[in-house]
Amino acid sequence: LMVWLRRCTHYLFIVVVAVNSTLLTINAGDYIFYTDWAWTSFTVFSISQTLMLAVGATYYLTFTGVPGTATYYGLIMTVYTWVAKGAWFALGYPYDFIVTPIWLPPAMLLDLAYWATKKNKHSLILFGGVLVGMSLPLFNMVNLITVADPLETAFKYPRPTLPPYMTPIEPQVGKFYNSPVALGAGAGAVLSVTFTALGCKLNTWTYRWMAA
Numbered sequence: 001l002m003v004w005l006r007r008c009t010h011y012l013f014i015v016v017v018a019v020n021s022t023l024l025t026i027n028a029g030d031y032i033f034y035t036d037w038a039w040t041s042f043t044v045f046s047i048s049q050t051l052m053l054a055v056g057a058t059y060y061l062t063f064t065g066v067p068g069t070a071t072y073y074g075l076i077m078t079v080y081t082w083v084a085k086g087a088w089f090a091l092g093y094p095y096d097f098i099v100t101p102i103w104l105p106p107a108m109l110l111d112l113a114y115w116a117t118k119k120n121k122h123s124l125i126l127f128g129g130v131l132v133g134m135s136l137p138l139f140n141m142v143n144l145i146t147v148a149d150p151l152e153t154a155f156k157y158p159r160p161t162l163p164p165y166m167t168p169i170e171p172q173v174g175k176f177y178n179s180p181v182a183l184g185a186g187a188g189a190v191l192s193v194t195f196t197a198l199g200c201k202l203n204t205w206t207y208r209w210m211a212a
Contacts, residue, residue, distance in 0.1 A: 061110065062203045105139050134185045
């Protein structure tokens with residue numbers, strides 16, 4: 001009974017974490033709406049995505065102990081995102097604006113780190129965490145590339161939740177020298193190690209709670 005109870009609890013946790021990860025990052029590609037704050041939003045959203053991916057995927061990966069599970073977790077989040085973004089499309093937003101889910105490549109790197117180090121948890125935390133943190137902002141930039149004309153799109157399809165006083169008057173665009181990708185990757189490389197460690201700890205805590 002305890003074995004099945006433990007398994008069911010784990011699967012419940014995985015579903016809850018995956019769903020909440022998706023809900024928290026569902027509009028993570030919408031930084032282009034905040035034209036004056038696009039790069040700041042890009043960096044913040046990249047880190048929030050890194051958090052949700054690293055914690056959930058690591059938790060699931062260390063629970064099963066099977067390399068490839070993190071990628072599967074990323075796939076779950078991707079499907080959830082596409083379903084949610086389908087609502088945007090139904091509301092008349094252009095297809096090229098629907099955010100591209102970018103969790104799969106970093107999740108694959110997480111799996112690779114786990115497999116290459118022969119399932120060493122500490123290597124997973126250090127190497128996997130750094131890889132996820134550094135790669136996610138890079139793949140996140142794909143979201144901008146896939147939007148035909150970011151500035152035109154931002155003004156033509158404003159966020160319904162964006163209050164009038166926040167509507168940009170003189171948006172500053174193209175500030176690539178500020179390098180939001182480098183900033184996101186730098187912060188992510190440090191923070192993601194902690195996020196990955198938290199994913200491992202979640203697994204341990206769940207086991208201890210079930211065994212009590």
